[in-house]
Amino acid sequence: MTVPSEMTLVNLAKPGGPEMLALGRGPVPAPRTGEILIKVEAAGVNRPDVQQRKGLYPPPPDASPILGLEVAGTVAALGDGVEAWAIGDEVCGLANGGGYAEYCVIPALQCLPWPEGYDATRAAALPETYFTVWANAFGHGALASGETILIHGGTSGIGVTAIKLARAFGATVYATAGSDEKCEACKRLGAHEAINYRSQDFAAEIARLTGKRGVNVVLDMVGGDYTSRNVASLAFGGRLVVIGFMGGGKSDAIDLTRIATRRLVITGSTMRPRTAAEKGAIAAELREKVWPLLAKGECGPEIFETFPLGEAAAAHALMEESRHIGKIMLAVA
Template sequence: MLPQSMTYIDHGKGGGPEVLVPASGPLPVPKSDEVLIRVLAAGVNRPDVAQREGTYPPPPGASPLCGLEVAGEVVALGPDAARWQIGDRVCALANGGGYAEYCAAPAAQCLPWPAGYDAIRAAALPETYFTVWANLFGHGRLAPGESMLVHGGTSGIGVTAIQLAKAFGAKTYATAGSADKVAECLRFGADAAFDYKTQDWVAELQAVTQKRGVDVVLDMVGAPYFAKNLRCLAMDGRLVQIAFLQGSLAEKVELRHIMMRRLTVTGSTMRPRTTAQKAAIAAELEARVWPILAEGRAGPHIHTVFPLAEAAAAHALMESSAHVGKIMLKVAD
């Protein structure tokens, strides 16, 4: 018997982290192709911060609540929710609503917990792994024997990119904001890492690649790095833009670099994709990446776990950029 109401985190009309407060309301009703999940854990991600601030509204039909990744137990099924059964333990890329005791998610965007994983580790997977797989290996076409540079190497995205690139046979480079974070990048498997606050990372990358550059750059910084990223790319290189934390308007870009080295500039967002598109990513992850997770060759690094009621503190930590890896919310045992 499901309860009549649940606790969720409300962000009201938006603002700073302090607007995130517990509230009570009805359980979501799963649509025909969705499952209802009793949430045990949820991940905290940069898009959640943007949604709270009012700069990243949910798409039409999605839950207005923050939270894009959860892990828990299936407790109800829509009539067209294939594969899953009541009691299955799943992690899900949700379209919203993860900061709550119950979350509805498309069945096709759910995956089983990898072997040996608990709820916290399982909930740390969907947002970063869907994003990295679709962008680094999909749009970026990173192949074995190639090389890549990821900015923010100790973020959830950065750690995932380093580990998966390494697991699939690519050289990996990263930038980070302190000597300690550079050391963490190396521990996660980067072949070299650079402190963007104290080093000329473009020159350092050119030195370690013998002026060749890298095949793929995965960037979240945006405008200030755009021209520099182009300079870091090898012939036929690909720049993949997945965020613009420091601005979206790039100026004074030398187009000659793109033309002479046949560069590709691309990028994407995950949330507006259709369920069918996300389902295709989920299937590839389960077939090609979940075995790597089960073998321990990659996996999330959990920085801190907060109770659901302390979502405001989790967002404050996210905004500080003092964390390494994932910030998580524990919802239930």
């Protein structure tokens, strides 16, 4: 495969609104040791991209400044030491940056094959949310079959993935969403019950729905004033897993007595700072435990809308409107 010296990409002129995104040209990156170069066919749009665009989520020092954390396409070049992939393989991967472009470099360990029956768009919709949910709900949260989980933001990309995976692995799911329509969507996707957080107190509803027992796991991307209600919603030995801070990164009103007497765990993580080895371990677990389900047509992504690469600004505007149910994607090739 012949690799050109330049490519089309999405430039961020300066931190700001979606209008700061526009097509540009730049050099094709060269894969370093342990990396592969992917000729990108599709890329996912995620909340961290929006935060980076606003100047609130800077990339790691060694990562591409181009937005984009997940892609799918074909392997165009191999860095030294890469033996697991060959030129022309169809792969999807969790990028450290650089996804909004015709070519993207990703550590080989962070890549997976397209699930059987998937095209590039569906494959590109997998890495960011499936890595995140698997590492947090099933890793840090230790969600097990027969347990219960409360998932905030049930119609977001993360929320949809969490609902589907939790159900697939035998958990009972409760979700929150911002409208009755979105609550119905959560139930259609597999939630046992859904709570409209604009009109209902989710902690009171969880108490009612569980007979005051609470849930085993809360997966929270909101933070802020949700934290005390999350703690109140946990069953004995429950785990609160924090993965985002849309409502703020601090909370003062936590009942420490409840944490101690009910043996609760508060934990959480972000994905981007993890090492390639750590992300590779997650990829290996997904390939073993989740990819066979995807190949059977189970627990796959929901694609809400796909935009051409040149309309990345419109894709970001849609995400900020929060009208979507599932994933927003970019068609690159």
